[in-house]
Amino acid sequence: MNTSMITASVTMGQLQQKLDTISNNITNSNTTGFKRREATFSDLLFQQVHTQSDLSKEVGRLTPAGLRVGSGARIAQTALRLEQGAIMSTDRELDFAISVRDHFFQVGTIENGQQENRLTRDGAFYFSEDPDNNQLLTIVNSNGDFLLDAEGNRLNVPVNFSKLNLSNTGQLTATLNDGNTVNVGQLSLIRVLKPQLLESVGGNQFRIPDVAALGYQEGDVFEAVAAGESYVTQGALEGSNVDLSREMSELIATQRHYQFNTRAISMADEMSGLVNGLRR
Structure with missing residues (x-):
């Protein structure tokens, strides 16, 4: 196959992945707590072709010798x-907004009978009946995953509560119908130091990978936010960080790059047709 065809077709496949990334960002522009992704490119292998064997004839040349x-x-x-x-x-x-960019809520989901902890920035939570005690309500997200406290336990509220309050230290308390208050638990936040290691698992959630297998210590990748350091606002939600105008500009530019590469394939095909049509 013509070299220019190979180069253009390979690049088009990668540009399609960037288009998919941009479309995912645009789709989630109104998703609570969504964090956009940005694709960057690098060159593949290249070959330096030297057509001039007599370097003395290259004296005074300003551009690199040969072709890349x-x-x-x-x-x-x-x-x-x-x-x-x-x-x-x-x-x-039950709406909570985190005001620090590298902090995440910790939620627990059941996978194969085991609890798996995940991270999310989506602070929209709801009440669901506690599966172990019908006198308690547990706080869950839209996927039914449990919001966890600083010890990794569920946050449960008595069914006869009238008000839920978050203190400036991150402590959740519930006011009962009789006026008494009960401690619900300390809202747990995780600070992620290396966000590029997070694995997206869908549902606006992330999983922390096996950091030991990647050659890291846990403290190099994430850490628990100390109790009393609350960066959460009750009665508010964090919107997506997608800038639609920027994404549309990137979309147009990427489509133009894709178009240029399709034109390169067409030109290479036309040139091959001319060569094949030559007659002595």
Whole structure:
């Protein structure tokens, strides 16, 4: 196959992945706590072709000698961007917004009979009946995953409560119908030091991988936020950090790059047709 065809077709496949990333960002522009991703490119292998064997004839040349024939470009990284989204007031007691860019809520989901802890920035929570005690309500997200406290336990509220309050130290308390208050638990936040290691598991959630297998210590990747250091606002939600105008500009530019590569394939095909049509 023509070298230019190979280069263009390889690059087009990678540009399609960038288009998928951009479309995912645009789709989630109204998703609570969503963090956009950004694709970056790097060159693939290239070959330096020297057509001039007599270097004495290259004296005074300003451009590099020969030709650099590449193999296209590839996606080097699809980086997770943690810029802070806009804080929107909702006045709903189960809506929580994190005001620090590298902090996450910790939620627990049941996988194969075992609890797996995940991270999310989506602070929209709800009440669900505790599966172990019908006199308690447990706080869950839209997927039914449990919001966890600083010890990794569920946050349960008595069914006869009238108000839920979050203190400035991150402590949740419930006011009962009789006026008494009960301690619900300390809201748990995790600070992620290396966000590019997080694995997306869908549902606007992330999983921390096996850091030991990657050659890291846990303290190098994440750490628990100390009790009393609350960066959460009750009655508010964090919006997506997607800038629609920027994403649309990236979309148009990427489509143009894709178009240029399709044109390169067409031109290479036309040139091959001319060569095949030559007659002595």
